[in-house]
Amino acid sequence: MADRIAEEKTALRAGIAGTAAALTEEYKKAASAAIAEAVLSSPAFRMARTVFLYRSTELEPDTRPILAAVWEAGKTALMPRCRNRPFMDAVPVLPGTEWRPGPFGIPEPMGEAFAPEEIDLAVVPCVAASPSGDRLGHGGGYYDAFLEKTGAYRLCLCFSALLVDPIPVGAHDLKMDAVVTENTVFSALPRG
Numbered sequence: 001m002a003d004r005i006a007e008e009k010t011a012l013r014a015g016i017a018g019t020a021a022a023l024t025e026e027y028k029k030a031a032s033a034a035i036a037e038a039v040l041s042s043p044a045f046r047m048a049r050t051v052f053l054y055r056s057t058e059l060e061p062d063t064r065p066i067l068a069a070v071w072e073a074g075k076t077a078l079m080p081r082c083r084n085r086p087f088m089d090a091v092p093v094l095p096g097t098e099w100r101p102g103p104f105g106i107p108e109p110m111g112e113a114f115a116p117e118e119i120d121l122a123v124v125p126c127v128a129a130s131p132s133g134d135r136l137g138h139g140g141g142y143y144d145a146f147l148e149k150t151g152a153y154r155l156c157l158c159f160s161a162l163l164v165d166p167i168p169v170g171a172h173d174l175k176m177d178a179v180v181t182e183n184t185v186f187s188a189l190p191r192g
Helices: 002-021 025-040 043-047 064-072 142-147
Strands: 050-052 076-082 088-092 099-101 107-109 121-124 153-157 178-180 185-187
Touching: 025 064, 025 153, 025 178, 064 076, 076 107, 076 142, 088 107, 088 142, 121 142
Parallel strands: 050 076, 050 121, 121 153, 153 178
Antiparallel strands: 076 088, 099 107, 178 185
16 A cells, blocks of 8 residues: 555655646736745745745745745744754754755754754645645655644645646555645644
């Protein structure tokens, strides 16, 4: 069963890669702005004191406006730093934070790790997501292992062009509380 799910995920990632690569810069820019606006106007963002978010790549919704808003609101901003697979730390970031190359080519912050239990909101990337809150990641298991340690509200950012239903899920895959696209916010069923 686990092998079949892994094969389905690999096939879906390969199919989505072509769709993601074909997205125009104009679409990504406009969609990213709408996604950021939806996140920033959400009750989860307004109530959060500590926000964990990722440094976006060119194929993902741009998280820079969200990071700027976290700083402007005086909230604590955290970003991931990978350790031995599948472990990840949340490291506080400020405008002057030092960065180093990460194992996947994404810069990672230097500094002391923050306790995951103290995170209020986690803004999570995906390759694809479903409206019901299932998320297809890149396959390393870092986010599922990390998010399991925190009770943070989980917002997954996804271009609507990359919504897929259903997403194959295994026992270790965590459901998101909401999936934010440029068109709507899909709220999943409450956890637990």
